[in-house]
Amino acid sequence: MRTVVINGSPRKMGNTAAMLKEMAKFADEEGSRTDYLDLVDLRIADCKACMKCREQGECAQKDDLAMLSTVIKEADLLMLGSPVYMGAETGLMKCFTDRLFSFSAGVSPTELESRLTGKRKAIALFTCEMANGDRLYSYLSAGYARMLGSVLNCEPVLTAIVPGANPAWGLRQSPKAAETLELSRRFIKG
Ligand SMILES: Cc1cc2nc3c(=O)[nH]c(=O)nc-3n(C[C@H](O)[C@H](O)[C@H](O)COP(=O)(O)O)c2cc1C
Numbered sequence: 001m002r003t004v005v006i007n008g009s010p011r012k013m014g015n016t017a018a019m020l021k022e023m024a025k026f027a028d029e030e031g032s033r034t035d036y037l038d039l040v041d042l043r044i045a046d047c048k049a050c051m052k053c054r055e056q057g058e059c060a061q062k063d064d065l066a067m068l069s070t071v072i073k074e075a076d077l078l079m080l081g082s083p084v085y086m087g088a089e090t091g092l093m094k095c096f097t098d099r100l101f102s103f104s105a106g107v108s109p110t111e112l113e114s115r116l117t118g119k120r121k122a123i124a125l126f127t128c129e130m131a132n133g134d135r136l137y138s139y140l141s142a143g144y145a146r147m148l149g150s151v152l153n154c155e156p157v158l159t160a161i162v163p164g165a166n167p168a169w170g171l172r173q174s175p176k177a178a179e180t181l182e183l184s185r186r187f188i189k190g
Contacts, residue, residue: 016125023184023188044063054106069102089140
């Protein structure tokens with residue numbers, strides 16, 4: 001089993017990282033070889049919409065997406081994590097997920113289609129400060145479940161939003177943190 005964990009927070013020791021690292025331990029317990037990557041350490045430019053990926057089968061830009069694409073192709077389990085910034089994922093995560101367009105082979109009438117064969121499990125995790133953030137930002141869960149399913153051929157996909165995650169106090173006041181970890185433990189082992 002191979003797992004890739006991608007942290008989209010600029011804070012490498014923050015709330016999102018704390019959750020992702022606990023979740024990575026569950027994969028390790030299953031004997032997984034796990035790559036943990038912080039997007040803030042990588043060089044990933046904006047998608048330029050050149051559409052060369054449609055002809056070449058991969059992104060034409062030469063940056064760290066090439067390395068990420070290799071590990072994603074080999075992964076059985078993909079975990080993406082981002083804090084909520086202004087009601088959305090961070091710019092780091094958005095920049096990265098826009099570049100995942102290079103994995104789409106084309107468009108059916110209603111959906112992007114993946115060029116990846118084989119299914120991989122995925123988890124999309126968000127942490128946020130608002131106490132009702134799990135309901136407030138549920139569109140993030142829906143959007144990531146759809147994107148991961150179509151573009152990266154991920155199935156099943158677990159999405160979770162951990163509310164009450166204060167930038168300074170961390171996850172202490174977030175009752176959903178433990179619940180989310182337990183859900184992810186069962187998802188990874190199941
Ligand atoms: C620039 C910025 C914007 C934020 N916007 C929101 C927001 O819209 N909604 C929210 O609930 N929390 C918001 N937060 C709080 C973070 O999402 C939350 O504290 C998160 O757990 C931080 O994750 P990290 O420790 O991994 O960086 C924001 C924090 C920052 C720094």
